[in-house]
Each structure stands twice: as C-alpha cells, then as structure tokens.
Amino acid sequence: MSNDADSATDSSLLDHLVELRSRLMRAIAxxxxxxxxxxxxxxxxxxxLAQPLLDKLPEGAHLIAVEVASPFFAPLKLALFIAVVTTMPWLLYQLWAFVAPGLYRREKRLAMPLLVSAVLLFYIGCAFAFFLVLPAVFGFLTSVTPEGVAMMTDIHAYLNFVLVxxxxxxxxxxxxxxxxxLSLLGWVTPTQLREWRGxxxxxxFVLAAVITPPDVISQLMxxxxxxxxxxAGIVAARLLVSKPQDDRGGDEADRPRP
Structure with a gap:
C-alpha cells in the first residue's frame, strides 16, 4: 500500500514538472x-525612446556611442525589454494556467482581477514615466548643465537610466x-494601513529621493x-477583506489538485 502511494506521489510530481517545463517553454517562445x-x-x-532627451538638448546635439558595440547592443537590449513587457499578459497567463488547478474558488476569483490590475498598473506607470517624468527630468538636467559643457550622453548609459x-x-x-x-493574507489590515499612513x-518621499534624479519635480511626480x-489600495483592501469568505469545506471539494 505504501509503495502504491509513493508511486502515485512520484507520478504526480513528475506530471507537475512536465507541465512546468511546458509552460516555461511557451512563455519563452x-x-x-x-x-x-x-x-x-x-x-x-x-x-x-531617446526623443524626450533630444527634445531638451540644444539644436544639433545628439547622443553618442562610447563603446564600439553599443550601436548594436543598446537597441537589442531595448527590444528585449519591450518584448518582455509586451508579452507580460502571456507570461502571467502561463503562470496562471499552471497554478490555477490548485486554487480554491475564492482564490481564483481574486487572482485574475489582481493579475490584470497588476499588468495595467505597470503599463500605466511606464507610460506616466515616459510622457510626463522623463521630459521633466531631462528639462531639469539640461538646465543645470554648466556653461561651456556639452551634454553628450552615451546611448547605453541613457538606456540604462531610462529603464531604471x-x-x-x-x-x-x-x-x-x-x-x-498583504491584506488578504492577513499580514496587515486596512485599519493598520490607515494608521501607518504618516x-x-x-x-x-525617501524612496522617491533615492530612485529618481536629484530634482524636486521628479521626486514629487x-x-x-x-x-x-x-x-486606493486601502479602499480596495477594505472592500475585499470585508467580504464574507466562502465556506472552506465547499472550497475543499472544488480543489482538483491536492
């Protein structure tokens, strides 16, 4: 009896590993x-991508390539970044397809909106940075350039800065x-989040000062x-946490994967 149980466990683990490999291959593809x-x-x-900086530079100024291979690797690196960001819904779908069979009904109902919200918010954050933050940052940086100094940024350094x-x-x-x-996991409560607001x-503001250029505008942005x-997170957490949870026993019956 024990051997049969061990064999079933090994077979189940092998099936999970095969499925994981399949999902990873599809994501990479x-x-x-x-x-x-x-x-x-x-x-x-x-x-x-370079246009926000070029718009702020004096007429005739341009970016430069310090390293020999930069004209090749910088656009390639950007294309890879865009490819990963563009396929993020596909990547998250592969993750969802792998873990969904082992989730409770309530977990499934909550996971999908959270995944969709996470993707949309990331896209909104990147768009906000490109259309509003970068022009403000480069406007500040070009305005404080010392007299007699030509601002000629390396294309690889510029790419790294923008991607950050x-x-x-x-x-x-x-x-x-x-x-x-965090609220759904029970690690914090909406009340605690309100109390910790200050x-x-x-x-x-400390985080903004660390990860943005040293100008007040970008830090405020x-x-x-x-x-x-x-x-908004406090409001959403209060709405979701206050909802009555499904009966756990009923969820157990709906869980297809032990």
Missing part, C-alpha cells in the same frame, strides 16, 4: 517571437495590488502618485 518581430524596428524604437526609471515607476504603481495581497508618506495609490 512568446518572448522570442515578439523579440524577432521587433528586431527590424529596434533602431527606430531607440530613436523614439521605467521599472521604478512601473513597480511603484503596483502598490495597490501589493496592499490588497510613516508610509515619509517612506514614499513619484511620491504623489504613490500616495494616491496607497489610498
């Missing part, structure tokens, strides 16, 4: 396909989702949206 489609337009995409800004704002905009998840505001998202 999706990224590769999008990347291959973007490669012919990589230089054009980089030109559009994108990730900082994209991840910061995930704050409501993070608060809801500490959270201080932390937001990160700290203020984070505060508004913090308040």
């Amino acid at each position: 999706g990224v590769v396909l999008v990347l291959l489609g973007l490669l012919p337009f990589a230089n054009r995409l980089y030109g559009q 800004i994108f990730l900082a704002f994209g991840l910061s905009f995930e704050l409501p989702v993070a608060l809801v998840i 500490y959270a505001i201080v932390g937001m 990160l700290a203020i949206p984070m505060y508004l998202l913090y308040e």
Whole structure:
C-alpha cells in the first residue's frame, strides 16, 4: 500500500514538472517571437525612446556611442525589454494556467482581477514615466548643465537610466495590488494601513529621493502618485477583506489538485 502511494506521489510530481517545463517553454517562445518581430524596428524604437532627451538638448546635439558595440547592443537590449513587457499578459497567463488547478474558488476569483490590475498598473506607470517624468527630468538636467559643457550622453548609459526609471515607476504603481495581497493574507489590515499612513508618506518621499534624479519635480511626480495609490489600495483592501469568505469545506471539494 505504501509503495502504491509513493508511486502515485512520484507520478504526480513528475506530471507537475512536465507541465512546468511546458509552460516555461511557451512563455519563452512568446518572448522570442515578439523579440524577432521587433528586431527590424529596434533602431527606430531607440530613436523614439531617446526623443524626450533630444527634445531638451540644444539644436544639433545628439547622443553618442562610447563603446564600439553599443550601436548594436543598446537597441537589442531595448527590444528585449519591450518584448518582455509586451508579452507580460502571456507570461502571467502561463503562470496562471499552471497554478490555477490548485486554487480554491475564492482564490481564483481574486487572482485574475489582481493579475490584470497588476499588468495595467505597470503599463500605466511606464507610460506616466515616459510622457510626463522623463521630459521633466531631462528639462531639469539640461538646465543645470554648466556653461561651456556639452551634454553628450552615451546611448547605453541613457538606456540604462531610462529603464531604471521605467521599472521604478512601473513597480511603484503596483502598490495597490501589493496592499490588497498583504491584506488578504492577513499580514496587515486596512485599519493598520490607515494608521501607518504618516510613516508610509515619509517612506514614499525617501524612496522617491533615492530612485529618481536629484530634482524636486521628479521626486514629487513619484511620491504623489504613490500616495494616491496607497489610498486606493486601502479602499480596495477594505472592500475585499470585508467580504464574507466562502465556506472552506465547499472550497475543499472544488480543489482538483491536492
């Protein structure tokens, strides 16, 4: 009897590993396909990404390539980043398809809206950074350039700087989702989040000062949206946590995977 149980456990584990490998291969294939489609337009995409800085530079100024291979690797790196961000719904779907069979009904109902919200908020954060934050940042940086100094930024350094800004704002905009998840897990309560509001505001401004350039405008453009998202997270957590939970026994019967 014990041998049969061990054999069934080994078979189940092997099935999970095979499914995990299949999901990973599909996720990677999706990224590769999008990347291959973007490669012919990589230089054009980089030109559009550089436009917020070029608009602030004096007429005739341009970016430079310090390293020999930078003109090749910088657009390629940007294309890979865009491919990953573009296929994020596909990547999350593969993750969802793998873990969904082992979730309770209530967990399934909550997980999908949270995943969709997380993707949308990340996209909104990146768009906010590109259309509002970067022009303000580069306007400040070009205005404080010393007299007689030509601002000629390396294309790889510029790309790294912009990608950090994108990730900082994209991840910061995930704050409501993070608060809801913490509340659902029981680690915090909406009441505690309201009580900690003052500490959270201080932390937001400290974080904004660390991850943004040293100008007040860009710091405010990160700290203020984070505060508004913090308040939105409190409201969402209060609405979801206050809902009566389904009977656990009924959920157990609906769980197909032990």
